[in-house]
Amino acid sequence: MYKVPLKDGVLDMENGTFIQIKNLKKYFIEEPDLLMKLVTKKKKRVVKAVDDISLDINKGETLGLVGESGCGKTTLGRTIVRLYEPTEGKIIFKGEDITEARGEKLKEYRKKAQIIFQNPYSSLNPRKTVRQILSVPLIASGVKDPHEREERIMYLLNRVGLNYRQMDSYPHEFSGGQRQRIGIARALAMSPEFIVADEPVSALDVSIQAQIINLLEELKEELNLTYLFIAHDLSVVYHVSDRVAVMYLGKIVEMGKTEDIFFNPLHPYTKALLSAIPSIDKSKRRERIILEGTVPSPVNPPKGCRFSTRCFVKKGKMCEEEEPELKEVEKGHFVACHLY
Amino acid sequence: MTIKNGIVPAKYYEVSYKKSNLITNLLSLLGKIKKHPTALIGMLTIIAYILMAVFAPFISPYSVKYSDLSARLLPPVWSGGTWAHPLGTDQVGRDLLTQIIYGSRISILVGFLTVLISASIGTFLGAIAGYYRGTVDTVISRFADFLLSFPFLIFAVGVMAVLGPGFWNLILALTFKSWVEFFRLVRGEVLEEKNKEYVEAAQALGRSNGAIIVSEILPNIFQSIFVLATLRMGYMIIMEASLSYLGLGVPPDIPTWGSLINSGRNHIFDAYWISTLPGIALVILVLSINLFGEGLRDILDPRLKVEGSE
Numbered sequence: 022m023y024k025v026p027l028k029d030g031v032l033d034m035e036n037g038t039f040i041q042i043k044n045l046k047k048y049f050i051e052e053p054d055l056l057m058k059l060v061t062k063k064k065k066r067v068v069k070a071v072d073d074i075s076l077d078i079n080k081g082e083t084l085g086l087v088g089e090s091g092c093g094k095t096t097l098g099r100t101i102v103r104l105y106e107p108t109e110g111k112i113i114f115k116g117e118d119i120t121e122a123r124g125e126k127l128k129e130y131r132k133k134a135q136i137i138f139q140n141p142y143s144s145l146n147p148r149k150t151v152r153q154i155l156s157v158p159l160i161a162s163g164v165k166d167p168h169e170r171e172e173r174i175m176y177l178l179n180r181v182g183l184n185y186r187q188m189d190s191y192p193h194e195f196s197g198g199q200r201q202r203i204g205i206a207r208a209l210a211m212s213p214e215f216i217v218a219d220e221p222v223s224a225l226d227v228s229i230q231a232q233i234i235n236l237l238e239e240l241k242e243e244l245n246l247t248y249l250f251i252a253h254d255l256s257v258v259y260h261v262s263d264r265v266a267v268m269y270l271g272k273i274v275e276m277g278k279t280e281d282i283f284f285n286p287l288h289p290y291t292k293a294l295l296s297a298i299p300s301i302d303k304s305k306r307r308e309r310i311i312l313e314g315t316v317p318s319p320v321n322p323p324k325g326c327r328f329s330t331r332c333f334v335k336k337g338k339m340c341e342e343e344e345p346e347l348k349e350v351e352k353g354h355f356v357a358c359h360l361y
Numbered sequence: 362m363t364i365k366n367g368i369v370p371a372k373y374y375e376v377s378y379k380k381s382n383l384i385t386n387l388l389s390l391l392g393k394i395k396k397h398p399t400a401l402i403g404m405l406t407i408i409a410y411i412l413m414a415v416f417a418p419f420i421s422p423y424s425v426k427y428s429d430l431s432a433r434l435l436p437p438v439w440s441g442g443t444w445a446h447p448l449g450t451d452q453v454g455r456d457l458l459t460q461i462i463y464g465s466r467i468s469i470l471v472g473f474l475t476v477l478i479s480a481s482i483g484t485f486l487g488a489i490a491g492y493y494r495g496t497v498d499t500v501i502s503r504f505a506d507f508l509l510s511f512p513f514l515i516f517a518v519g520v521m522a523v524l525g526p527g528f529w530n531l532i533l534a535l536t537f538k539s540w541v542e543f544f545r546l547v548r549g550e551v552l553e554e555k556n557k558e559y560v561e562a563a564q565a566l567g568r569s570n571g572a573i574i575v576s577e578i579l580p581n582i583f584q585s586i587f588v589l590a591t592l593r594m595g596y597m598i599i600m601e602a603s604l605s606y607l608g609l610g611v612p613p614d615i616p617t618w619g620s621l622i623n624s625g626r627n628h629i630f631d632a633y634w635i636s637t638l639p640g641i642a643l644v645i646l647v648l649s650i651n652l653f654g655e656g657l658r659d660i661l662d663p664r665l666k667v668e669g670s671e
Binding site: 054055056099102104127128131138139140144145146147148149161204207 | 503559565568577
């Protein structure tokens with residue numbers, strides 16, 4: 022049983038952990054359909070997208086989540102907001118276990134935990150006007166009066182930097198950056214406390230990226246939000262995050278304060294990732310570490326350390342056979358590697 | 362103006378308030394059809410046919426039961442006939458114009474009803490199969506494949522032979538297989554739409570699966586269903602005529618184009634008009650429906666339109 026963080030016998034909400042993820046697993050099971058099962062002996066395939074992840078997110082912080090495509094960072098984000106059903110493990114939000122919440126309880130959670138999507142072109146229903154898109158979350162969060170709803174929509178559009186007069190326009194009448202602002206307004210309409218930003222800027226032009234990131238930071242200050250910021254662009258993550266978690270093949274390999282991760286990376290994978298950040302300043306350039314081979318399939322991850330097939334500093338047998346635990350090697354700096 | 366705490370002066374409400382509903386959508390669709398000549402011609406012809414069917418008792422020169430055995434096999438006006446029977450008469454002295462006008466009723470009704478019923482069934486099953494996947498999908502899809510492996514006409518003939526002639530039996534025989542087309546279309550489109558992020562966004566906002574299917578996904582595929590429905594209607598009308606021609610349609614006392622064509626079969630060399638004229642009526646209607654359907658596809662297909670930067 023999970024123990025609630027208590028401070029003088031009272032639930033410690035201000036300083037305590039906001040969200041706790043405990044041994045979370047999300048496996049996608051591809052089952053052959055009924056007919057295939059009868060005719061062949063094809064077995065089901067299990068994709069281990071998120072495999073035993075534990076992490077905490079504190080109130081008011083931005084946790085950056087980085088990793089290459091296919092490492093499971095999006096799956097993790099979507100599992101946390103319960104778009105995917107977790108296979109195993111626990112998600113504890115403000116001391117409450119919502120891993121298996123259903124019905125009303127899940128609806129309550131959805132009001133507090135929202136998500137911003139990567140692709141602003143497919144995340145808005147092309148047949149709905151902005152008014153209709155924003156009405157859904159407002160109705161869900163209890164704004165029943167149409168007049169009040171209208172005012173809220175105007176306020177939201179204004180807040181994300183759009184003209185409220187465009188509320189009867191369809192998504193295709195907006196640019197990519199404007200669409201992403203609508204997506205942000207939709208998430209805000211629920212008045213959430215926690216937002217998973219799933220690569221919110223990677224589909225946008227660089228000039229627009231900065232605007233959207235600034236908007237997200239302003240909103241965080243103003244509304245006291247907590248973010249899980251998923252990205253593969255390291256410079257964006259450096260800019261927005263208080264802490265950073267690095268994922269590789271469904272597992273967290275390193276986690277710590279942004280400065281620790283960026284200036285004192287411990288895990289060889291993190292080192293390799295960071296060496297890929299381009300820089301104009303020659304003196305700041307790191308020596309590029311080129312990893313050999315490709316990411317192994319999450320259907321059949323390597324035994325032992327998952328990075329062992331591509332690691333350039335591995336210790337030998339131990340790395341290939343024993344799975345390293347995520348250990349705290351410095352204060353607040355966790356790493357899963359046999360070298361430490 | 363400034364917005365403070367989300368309060369906007371009331372006068373600005375009018376500015377932004379632009380209601381989008383079914384009527385404005387239909388009006389804008391009509392506007393687009395006007396600019397598409399073939400769709401417009403198709404639509405006007407279909408409307409003319411529908412009016413003809415609805416007002417048949419008022420516009421036809423004789424009663425539907427009228428037959429004059431002394432005026433058998435009279436030719437149409439242009440082949441030396443009289444204005445008493447503009448399109449001539451058949452072998453039992455029935456006025457061909459009257460018969461053709463009344464025949465349009467069955468054709469249009471059968472076309473409309475079969476398409477309506479099969480589109481409803483196909484959309485319902487397709488949405489469920491595409492959205493929920495799994496065993497439901499496998500069972501319905503395999504059943505659909507099974508139905509598809511029969512030629513349509515043979516299948517309908519078989520069903521009619523078992524059920525016997527009759528209006529509702531005819532509808533049943535035609536829809537029994539026709540829903541599969543709609544099922545396949547809707548299932549495919551739902552599969553595609555379902556993976557778009559707006560569906561996940563709706564889930565994250567706590568919408569139920571039913572609400573997501575009906576109010577998020579269906580509006581996006583409605584146009585495709587509509588276009589298919591139009592195109593299928595022409596086909597259904599031909600199927601009805603074929604079954605009537607074979608004597609397996611509605612009871613013989615109700616005039617249909619198919620049974621008229623059949624009745625003129627023995628006189629094709631001496632009284633060509635009995636078979637040919639209902640055939641022409643049929644061809645024009647089906648052609649107009651297809652023109653209209655293809656015009657609609659041009660107008661509604663989002664891939665042919667420039668939509669933002671997609």
